[in-house]
Amino acid sequence: MSVRNVTEAEFDGAVAKGKVVVDFWATWCGPCKMQGALIDEKLVPSHPEIEVVKVDVDKEPGLAARFGVMSIPTLLFFRDGAKVGESVGLTKIDEILARLG
Numbered sequence: 001m002s003v004r005n006v007t008e009a010e011f012d013g014a015v016a017k018g019k020v021v022v023d024f025w026a027t028w029c030g031p032c033k034m035q036g037a038l039i040d041e042k043l044v045p046s047h048p049e050i051e052v053v054k055v056d057v058d059k060e061p062g063l064a065a066r067f068g069v070m071s072i073p074t075l076l077f078f079r080d081g082a083k084v085g086e087s088v089g090l091t092k093i094d095e096i097l098a099r100l101g
Contacts, residue, residue: 003044003052008062011055015078019100020051022076024069026058031090042093050100056073075099 007012008025015022023039025032037050057072059063067076077099085099 003040003054005018005060006049006060007054008031008060009049011053011063013050014053016081018051018080019049019094020078021056021100022078023052024057024064024074024076025054026056026072026074029072034074035075038090038093039096043096047097064069 004014014020016085021039021043022073023032023035025036036054043050044052048051055063057069062066071088073088075087075091075092076083077087077096079100084101088101
């Protein structure tokens with residue numbers, strides 16, 4: 001599994017295949033930092049089949065608008081390019097796994 005930041009131009013390709021978690025965040029957001037740490041320390045090491053894509057809402061406001069992201073952290077869940085779920089606020093790893101199926 002990898003964790004990478006994407007731009008609006010890269011987004012559709014980044015979520016096109018497999019299981020993908022999209023983390024909408026900002027550098028100034030405390031809960032976003034907590035969510036990022038959970039993903040980096042718990043999800044990434046134990047679930048190599050899941051890709052993690054990070055979107056900085058300050059740098060990519062078009063993507064935030066496209067998906068109606070009003071609060072951060074917001075996680076979107078994709079399977080083979082289709083959105084299959086969403087979670088707003090700090091989300092536990094077991095909930096992330098349940099949303100991805």
